[in-house]
Amino acid sequence: MSKYLVNKFLYTVDRDPALVERYREDPRATVAWWEAARAGVLLGCAGGEDSTWTRFEDAEREALATHDHPALFALGAHPFLTLTLFIALFERDHEGLGYQKQYAERLAHFALPYPDIAT
Amino acid sequence: MAELVAVIASTHHPFYYRASRATGEHRPPFADAWVAKIEKFRETLTRARPDVLVMVGSDHFHQLWLDNMPQFLVGKAPFYDANFYNEEREFGLPRMLLTGHEELSAHVLRQGLDAGFDLAFSNELRIDHSITCPIITLRPEVDLPIVPVYTNIFAPPLPRPRRFVQLGRALREMVESWPSDQRVAVIGTGHLSLELGGPRQFGDHGPDPEFDRRAVEWIANGDIEGCLSEVTLDSLHRPGNATHGFMDFMLMMGVAGEGVRADHVDTLDLFHTMEAYFTWYPKGADA
Secondary structure (H helix, E strand, O other), X not given: OOHHHHHHHHHHHHOOHHHHHHHHHXXXXXXXXXXXXXXXXXXXXXXXXXXXXXXXXXXXHHHHHOOOHHHHHHOOOOHHHHHHXXXXXXXXXXXXXXXXXXXXXXXXXXXXXXXXXXX | OOEEEEEEEEEOOOOHHHHHHOOHHHOOOOXXXXXXXXXXXHHHHHOOOOOEEEEEEOOOOOOOOOOOOOOEEEEOOOEEEEOOHHHHHHXXXXXXXEEEOHHHHHHHHHHHHHOOXXXXXXXXXXXXXXXHHXXXXXXXXOOOOXXXXXXXXXXXOOOOHHHHHHHHHHHHHHHHOOOOOOEEEEEEEEOOOOOOOOOOOOOOOOOOHHHHHHHHHHHHHOOHHHHHHHOOOOHHHOOOOOHHHHHHHHHHXXXXXXXXXXXEEEEEEEOOEEEEEEEEOOOOOOO
């Protein structure tokens, strides 16, 4: 499990307007680029001090590459991070709170306890 | 010594700023009732005539991140820029600049460390909507210096509910032992039952109205022990997956004191969450 890295993807894309658009338009290529170029960047350190061991598991990479938010929920990605980024990606295609409600409906098969989000 | 003139606990709804300013067809039907409740709530702070605000909130994965996550953090800086791009994007929140109160921050850090709370600190902190929402609702003039106190209600492992209450009690002692003639208000925001990013999100009301009803009773009556006897890190998953934000209310109950009834209690049942507003006057309303 690399829940932390999935969260880091969601977090670092969400805070960058250009990356939000890039991930909306071409998720698979954006995930591949991010894993190769950005996954190891330590946010509080200078360039050149990157982590050398960070990589997604296949299911995580595929969930991100297909914008599959129920799969991310099942994998224990932080729901707040997923929701915030996905609202940025897709709210614009819906009226009012339509996207947020559809997002909930797509998670309707989950019952308590939800997947563990501890990292 | 400094005087603790008001203790205020509230939900922080990021939609208020936009809803309260919307006009015509964009104005939601609940906006007028919401604004009326907020204006009444704002008066409870105005009446206390504070000089400085201690602001308890929780960063929503903005500046604080999982590579270095503090449980409790106190800001100590002359200024705090506020609100982030994704809050502007999603909620229409404005960029803000708040003034800090470094002397009180230093006092809280020293006293807190000496009292057994290993508080983290930040000399360059950007504040998010957990603190700017109550500034917008309670002090829109943005004219008072603040001491931000951030808690981790978001990224497990979390401190337990009792620890939040203990920190609240300690925070009150810190304020009341500050050698100063300043009038201090402590304002903290959290949530009642709340679901974000899960199947129960954005329903017609909060995900667990029964929890909300009981929570409002615990807070309004200062029933800390009753609340602690039922609320655990595990139990907070049941009312909604973001309900751990209720622990910031528990911190504020610690500030207000065991068995101390709130002087102002108000609620508003909104779609997807219940809003709740509480004010205590430790020295009386007109002290």
